[in-house]
Amino acid sequence: MLLTTHSAVGQSSDSPVPLKQLSLEELSQVQVTATRKEPTTAFRTPAAINVITTDAIRRSGASTFPELLRMIPGLEVAQMDSSKWAIGSRGFQGRLSRSMLVLIDGRSVYSPLFRGTYWEAQDTLLEDIDRIEVIRGPGGTIWGSNAVNGVINIVTKSSRQTHGMLVSAGGGNVNQGFLNWRYGGGNEVFSYRVYGKGSTYGPQNTPKGPDYDDWRMGQIGFRTDWKPNTRDSITIQGDSYGNEAGQELAINSYAAPYRTVVDANGFFSGQNIMAAWQRALKSGSDLQFRAYYDRTDRQDLNYREVRNTFDLDFIEHTPMGRHELSWGGGVRISPAEYFQTVQTVDFLPHLDNYKIVSGFVQDDISLIPNKVVLTVGSKFEWNSYSGFNYQPSARIAWTPNDKHTIWGAVTRAIRTPSRIEQGFQFTALLQRTNPPRFVRLVGDGGFTNEQLIGYEMGYRNSNKLGFVSLALFNNRYSDLLSVEGRPEVTETSPGPVHTVLPLLLRNGIQASSSGGEITNLVDLRPGWRVRSSYSLLLLDAKRQAGSIDASTVGQLEGDTPAHKVVLQSFFDLPKRFEFDVAFRYISSIPNQKVPQYATADVRIGRTLGHGLELSLVGKNLFQPSHVEYGGIPNGLVGIKRSAFLKLTWSR
């Protein structure tokens, strides 16, 4: 019996008896040193996937989604100011993450206005998150358009798992104060929870001009899970939130002074409600219907949009011998109204109704049972901006035994146009001449889908020390967004007289990106886990025939760091102390004039008994402040060294 030597790490050396020979009483007393769920859940998946577990969320000390994503290899995460983030997956980093889809319990939070995710508006009680799945690489076959470079799935716990009361509160120099609470209850048939949270954040370090970026947010929500019988389960959930965030923006006008930098608050709020019905059929297949309504009201300093999204979709899984067939379909209607608040920013028409109809089919074929699985499928989608598209993929995973998985995939994915490319005019001052010269970005519907063919492969190894994962990719993009200059024209209306240099949004760029990520997780000894990762990204862009774009190639190549190193240590100290360190190194972002930096977060936690836990979290500790991204008119905002104390009580 080799069990004790096999698991030299998992077990202390002074106990020669294998665990399985202990009695039930003794087993009930064995202390758990490491929860191994994270690697094994994703072990056989033929995609570059990372899962952030409940425990990793708690021990990260993070208070927002983007902070949680910092630890994921292959994602570029940069904080722009207190409330704003620029996130990318394998490149294409930007304020709104245009090539990445984010879903909260299946509800898409991708905004079809400026194409992307307003990260600061997305939140929930972090303690109630079951897991966050991060998939780098194209995911269009299942999730549809705009999942070009990645998908982030935030999944909350069932209310059956959150019975009881939880309150956490604290504060510090940047996270100035926060209060989170949840109450849940129920029985075998029906469970529920309600929660609320509020936070206030102080400004970061603005080198030129006043500190503008303080941020306050509040959110409430609920979830109910009802199981009338063994076959059906019905979930209803909803959230409502409001935010007020300081912004700094350049406002342009045709009359003098032509351009002014304004500091003021932006307001955004939203409400959503979702119902999901899951049924296990007698045939062995299962069926799920989901419907949601999502309203967002966003009022930035230069526009306001109110959007109402209605979505209905279903999915069925059917096992048939060696095949596991999935298929589904959906309809989304998203009417929105635009309110012009600044002369030089406009969307036309002001009333717009975006529609998507989609279907997908996918088959998981066990070529050799338990060893080789081939997954083929395609999404078929129609949308009211660019019409019909299809997004097929083929993936294969070979798991010779439980120690190794080798996988590969070829995928086609699409980014569809948003309102910004359909009917948009944004005019900015170019030169204070007489008459003044302006440049105008014009989305006139001449832009169509961006395309990707992605080639991926990966290897995972699970060994007695832990877990190693390697993922490599080569992404070939075509018809990427470009800005094509047109001859300068003189405008007399609206006055006064000025000239405009139009830049039309077109599909004139192609690019190829290559790179990979390697992740290593080691349980060095009982109670000490270390996770490390390195990510590499090389992107090469060029103009397609006919394009005269002068700026996009440099932006695509220079907007994303090439190297990222993350090192995390989770350490259980005696007397119920926990000591956690997260170190990160990010190489320079030339186009944003951001130099390379390295910094670290530290968390010290202790359970006090009676359901109390106290933690002290320090963030960005290596320097008083450092810059991570540009995008603000008055220069780069420094992200401060910060700390906060947090007390959590649960019963």
Place this chain on the structure above:
Amino acid sequence: MPRIRTLGRIGIALLILGLFARGQSVRSIRQGTEAEIKAAFLINFAKFVEWPSETSPGNDFTICVAGADPFGQALDRAVENEAIENKPVKVRYVPRWQNDCRILFVGASDLDNSQFLAGVPPGVLTVGEQPSFLLDGGMIALVMEDQRVRFEVNLRAANRSSVHISSKLLDVARRVQK
């Protein structure tokens, strides 16, 4: 000299990590990974359970793992040289219940437990990982409590399925639903 500063900081980080390599605490408490402990529980349960005699197909005693697999290789290792009902124990990873499963283990996943439990015939011991597993009609749920693995039993579900669970097992359970 930004590069040298950065290297210095990486060095500091490594130093912080390194300090703990030496500072390991002395503990007399028995420890194991979650996977190893759960695998050991699963093998142990079999000693306290009687299956109805008419349901014993095959030459092996098969433990099936459905849902997300929490074990890695821990279960495969634990069943080496083990016998239940005088049959060698075999582990299979399955999408859902299959004919020869005598124990069905349902790993916690995003799918509802009841999807795995639907269609399981009498005479199969079902073991899950979430407290809600019992609400869904499962028999034994492994639950985490204070950094330890404990278990709860739904006796009604076991009786309904003609799986007899010994009172010795019930004595150790954290909670028994009758």
